[in-house]
Amino acid sequence: MPISNAAFVRSTIVLLLAGMIALLGIVGTSLWLAAKVETYFTGFIELREVRSAAADLLSTLQDAETGQRGFVITRDPNFREPYDEALKAVAERQQALAEKAARFPHYEERVPDIKRLVSEKLAELAGVVEAVEQGRADDAINEVRTDRGRLLMDQLREQLGAIMEDADGRLQESVADTLWSAGALKWTTVIGAIAIIGVLGGAIVVIAQYTRDIIVARREVETLNATLEKRVDERTEELIRANQEVQRFAYIVTHDLRAPLVNIMGFTSELQASLSAIQAYVLADGKAPSEADIIEARRAAAEDLPEAIGFIRSSTKKMDGLINAILKISRDGRRELKIERVDLRALAETGAAAVGHQVGEAGGVVTIDRNLPTVVSDRLSLEQVFGNLFDNAIKYQSPDRPLRISVAARNAGRAGFFIDFTDNGRGIAPDDHERVFELFRRSGTQDKPGEGIGLAHVRSLMRNLGGDIVVRSELGQGTTFVLRLPPDLSKVVRSMQA
Structure with a gap:
């Protein structure tokens, strides 16, 4: 069924609105998912920084403890150097952890305890090193044997480990959320692309059908134009033929009607001549008609008059038939x-x-x-x-x-x-x-x-x-x-x- 201009306009508007809605949906959803991905990524980075800060602080404290133990056991100044380097980095690592944990309240609340334990641990380490330097090696060894340093270190491992473990869990959740958002973004793009392709396909179908209808209509117009000249020629030929028929009809009517009239006129003249012979016989003014007048009058009455009247009657009958035929055709033509x-x-x-x-x-x-x-x-x-x-x-x-x-x-x-x-x-x-x-x-x-x-x-x-x-x-x-x-x-x- 051919598509009308109104239907084409309506279909086009509907497809444009559908395409616009699909595009706006894709853009809006993509922006929302991109924002979510950005949020997840930012949280992921911050969690990773907190975990790294906690791990770095723990590692630095472990390095300090290792250097301290080596120095106590060997009394070799070379083992003192890792201890000193670790002590210099502890403050920096502790400050970094405090800054990173400030973004997370549940981490920030652990910072004071960690700071206290770090201070106690550093004091314990410094006390043992100082005793060794003063020649009180036995006191230093006894201090180590009290397990005070190990207990402090265990508490630090527990506090910092809790931060790292929680951060690991949150990192996994953030990765999962990021992957979900990326997958949703991908499927949104795919579904949106399918929707746009569908809208585009529908538009192509409508345009193709409308174009096909236009081509068909144009071909029909071309066909009509091609046949128009033929029809004009046919009508012209019909007009010419009708004009010729009118001329023939006029000729036939005048010729066929004129023939009876000529006969009537001729026999009227003959009637007049016969009447003259009869008048010469009848109107003799008291004189006896001649033998020739009598013969002529008798011949006119017996032959000429009946013949003339018969021909006149025949001609008028023919004229009546012709006129009736013309009237019949005329009546049928006007019916x-x-x-x-x-x-x-x-x-x-x-x-x-x-x-x-x-x-x-x-x-x-x-x-x-x-x-x-x-x-x-x-x-x-x-x-x-x-x-x-x-x-x-x-x-x-x-x-x-x-x-x-x-x-x-x-x-x-x-x-x-x-x-x-x-x-x-x-x-x-x-x-x-x-x-x-x-x-x-x-x-x-x-x-x-x-x-x-x-x-x-x-x-x-x-x-x-x-x-x-x-x-x-x-x-x-x-x-x-x-x-x-x-x-x-x-x-x-x-x-x-x-």
């Missing part, structure tokens, strides 16, 4: 057409039944095609056309063979329907193919009564119905009258009124 559905097959069967007894007397048969169509036209006009053609077939049948009449139909598309009336009668000479449609004109042997108006009347009726009639025939081979009939007369009438 308002009653447009209705007409079953041509039923119409042909009715016409054939009307002449069935005549066909039967001739030993003939009528064949009617089952495929005769139903048209929208004027029933009365078609009845007259079919009746005339059946009458003609019977009137001009060949005496040498049984009568055969057939009625068949052909569908000619835009041209309408062609109805073929075929008989095997006398046939018509090629020179008379157009003459038979002229008013008061007949062809062939004039052994049948008629005025020569039947086929002229048929052509007039067919052209009133928007069609036409032509003949194909050869002498002795039968005749086919081809009717061209539009399928819907109402469209023809509207076209002529437009």
